[in-house]
Amino acid sequence: MPELPEVEVARINLTRWAVGRTIAAARAPRTRVLRPASPQALRALDGRVVLSVERLGKALLWRLGDAERPLGLYAHLGMTGKWLRRRPDDPPSHSRARLTLDDGWVVHLSDPRMFGRLLLVPGARFAELAEVARLGPDPLRDGVDPARLGQRLARSRRAIKVALLDQSLLAGVGNIQASEALFRARIDPRRPASEVSAAALRRLGAAVTASIEHTLAAFRRGGVLDDRQEVRYLEEGGENPFLVYDRAGQRCPRCRRATIERLVLSGRATFLCPREQR
DNA sequence: ACCCGTGTTCGCTG
DNA sequence: TCAGCGAACACGGG
Numbered sequence: 001m002p003e004l005p006e007v008e009v010a011r012i013n014l015t016r017w018a019v020g021r022t023i024a025a026a027r028a029p030r031t032r033v034l035r036p037a038s039p040q041a042l043r044a045l046d047g048r049v050v051l052s053v054e055r056l057g058k059a060l061l062w063r064l065g066d067a068e069r070p071l072g073l074y075a076h077l078g079m080t081g082k083w084l085r086r087r088p089d090d091p092p093s094h095s096r097a098r099l100t101l102d103d104g105w106v107v108h109l110s111d112p113r114m115f116g117r118l119l120l121v122p123g124a125r126f127a128e129l130a131e132v133a134r135l136g137p138d139p140l141r142d143g144v145d146p147a148r149l150g151q152r153l154a155r156s157r158r159a160i161k162v163a164l165l166d167q168s169l170l171a172g173v174g175n176i177q178a179s180e181a182l183f184r185a186r187i188d189p190r191r192p193a194s195e196v197s198a199a200a201l202r203r204l205g206a207a208v209t210a211s212i213e214h215t216l217a218a219f220r221r222g223g224v225l226d227d228r229q230e231v232r233y234l235e236e237g238g239e240n241p242f243l244v245y246d247r248a249g250q251r252c253p254r255c256r257r258a259t260i261e262r263l264v265l266s267g268r269a270t271f272l273c274p275r276e277q278r
Numbered sequence: 279a280c281c282c283g284t285g286t287t288c289g290c291t292g
Numbered sequence: 293t294c295a296g297c298g299a300a301c302a303c304g305g306g
Contacts (some may be wrong), residue, residue: 002284006284046304076285076286078286079283079285094303113302114303115286155295156295156296158295175283177284225306245284266296266298267297267298268283269282
């Protein structure tokens, strides 16, 4: 599920559901998701007010009152995590943590594969967390600076698609958005990062932002944020909103001549139009 | 049964 | 010393 756009949806939902509410009880029984793996550790959230939920790349940073002793909760959804809001008698499958709120709703972290992570952060000093400290700029929050990209990639022989997945380069770009942005910028994903021209890097910077915003808009239209304020992800009945991702064998949506190809770079599925991306 | 997967980290290699 | 790569993590779905 989660690259930057999905996590941004989660941030919007959690802000509406939880900010200003008090946590009546927080529990994460027998799960690998909470680190350190102490079943009782989440009790530290009990009785606290949710002050804010911010997003940095794919990470969500919860700030929990009180003001003198703020507490942080770093949350990463991994590969299959979702935040869901349910009634107490209706828990989702694979719930790894649950936050019961003072309005009677229960917010769950559901994560079948348990690649997600929850970390309590004393004093909400997120900058001291290695996972946060190494993140690069967030495309939605900070924009993308092509010159900075060029500096970072100047000595990298990695394929540009592989480099884009490095969260210290840009925080939040995942496997889908990397393929999408390179298609939009007409760059061959296999091209060594150091050999991407300055002009192409400028196109890429704009393409990353455009792709993320396009995906977010599709999620809104697709009802991910719907009237009942429930999360409904696109794959649950929605159409593929992407230009090339998971479209191997289909006609290129731009040139309408070539066929979208799938290849594997550093173990990850990659999609491109072989006619336009060079 | 078998293969694949929207993420990250670890350990090995050259 | 370090960039780069494959494996591992763990489970459901096609």
